[in-house]
Amino acid sequence: MxxxxxxxxxxxxxxxxxxxxxxxxxxxxxxxxxxxxxxxxxxxxxxxxxxxxxxxxxxxxxxxxxxxxxxxxxxxxxxxxxxxxxxxxxxxxxxxxxxxxxxxxxxxxxxxxxxxxxxxxxxxxxxxxxxxxxxxxxxDKLWLPGLMKLKRLIDQGFFGEILSVRVEFGYWVFTGHIQQAQRPSWNYRAEDGGGIIDDMFSHWSYVLENLFGRVESVMCLGKTHVPRRVDGTGEEYEATAEDAAYAIMELEDDIVAQLNSSWTVRVNRDDLLEIQVDGTDGSAVAGLRDCKTQHHANTPKPEWNPDTPTEHDFYDDWTSVPNNQTFENxxxxxxxxxxxxxxxxxxxxWDFRAGAKGVQLTEASHQSWKEGRRVSVDELTI
CATH class of the missing domain: 3.40.50.720 (NAD(P)-binding Rossmann-like Domain)
Incomplete structure (x- = not known):
């Protein structure tokens, strides 16, 4: 040893x-x-x-x-x-x-x-x-149990042709005025490297590329919804970085990804991170640990009628992917x-070249937000 x-x-x-x-x-x-x-x-x-x-x-x-x-x-x-x-x-x-x-x-x-x-x-x-x-x-997110189950479905061809990906991430981070914030104050100061785009879009870069394909373009809007917060010492400060970002990305093979990332959202879903994948043959929803599926053959046929109550429980139409392997941290x-x-x-x-791709997507997202337009993400040249 x-x-x-x-x-x-x-x-x-x-x-x-x-x-x-x-x-x-x-x-x-x-x-x-x-x-x-x-x-x-x-x-x-x-x-x-x-x-x-x-x-x-x-x-x-x-x-x-x-x-x-x-x-x-x-x-x-x-x-x-x-x-x-x-x-x-x-x-x-x-x-x-x-x-x-x-x-x-x-x-x-x-x-x-x-x-x-x-x-x-x-x-x-x-x-x-x-x-x-x-x-x-x-x-790290490549080894989350929910995403590993999702990757297994992709490798097995469960989805047929993948059409779209929807990512919902976030939770309410307290401002510090009444309850202490559960994230450090530098996260909300752009001059210190804060902001949810810098924090999360490097993650979305490798998650999307490893599971679905390279990001080819991005259209992004960032927002500082809460302008003033209180730090760990009790001092109020101005939030100069965005606390939420809303993006649409085009991936290889004509896949569309929609991503909402927010520290100003209250959670009404199964987990803090939820990724839904829809394909011609089936769909799946993955969280941090769990993943559930709905095959084409088991898909209900709902009809839109806002004049009558919906009695169908759509959650019952999904099947959990089993924990048939050991998942470590x-x-x-x-x-x-x-x-x-x-x-x-x-x-x-997963080397520095992969890390640079994450920064490339982050930079393109900031550019899209600043200029109010769709920005292409070219193949990275070192």
Missing amino acids: EEIGIVMNGVTGRMGTNQHLIRSILALREEGGVELSNGERVVPDPLLVGRNERKLRELSEEHDVDRWIADPDLETCLDGDDAIYFDSQVTPRRPESLLKAIDAGKDVYCEKPLAMDLDTALEVTRAAEQSDSKHGIVQ AFKRQWEMYIRHVVEDEPFP
Whole structure:
């Protein structure tokens, strides 16, 4: 059994702490490490890095992690023998840190989005591809149970010809005036990398491409529905980033995708994320964990009559896809694959080029909103 050192920068944030440190890296350590193809195991050894010494010390003590350092400039932590640099900082700080890690000869893995703009994302991608660095970006939603079931239906040809995709995502994020907000205040400041387009459209890019096909055009409208919020210290601030976005995207094979993303919506659906796919032979609705289907042969024939009550229960016409496999934490699953990619060169297609595609879609969506028109999304050239 061997260890592999991982510099984890920005790990004191919500995602860095919960999904990446606790539920992925520490969970893998408790399991005895990542199993390789030869049956041996490699155990991740995290070095916690950040800007806040107090938070790092508390995190280290709470979770029994021996190594930590407050090193915002990365001057010390990149000089060591750790093989991997992982970045979950706020987006504006990410590119410079990734470039430093690549220059130091580290393999690099990071949260999305890769950068705030496409030019910077391409710069980081080129640096990674021109080096010996094995680079990867988090695309966790591909391993959600609901989406894995949906992918299985697609691979089995359940839908026939896929016609359209509808994505509903979001929930009500409290403003902080009466109840404390459940998201950090930087999410609502454009100058700090906030906004639901930057936060979610990098996700929609890889979800749509991996399941249905490349995005070829986008028409997007963003809105700041709630103009003032209260931060964690009780101070009111102006929200300069959009809290909702409404988009129509054209995909390969003439598939149309409609996506509503909002932090100002109250949930009246089965899950916070719901994806409906309609095809000539059948339809499916997938959430985070569950997926239900309706085949052409079982589709009811409703008639529109607003003058009489609807007695038919349309929910009864759907059948659940069974849980016939074991589903692990999505972040942990991708961490395992990335570590095997680093240690024994297992294929890993979710690289910085994929991350740059997400930034490309985000940038095109902002352009569409600003100019009030449909924007083409060309094949990405690195």
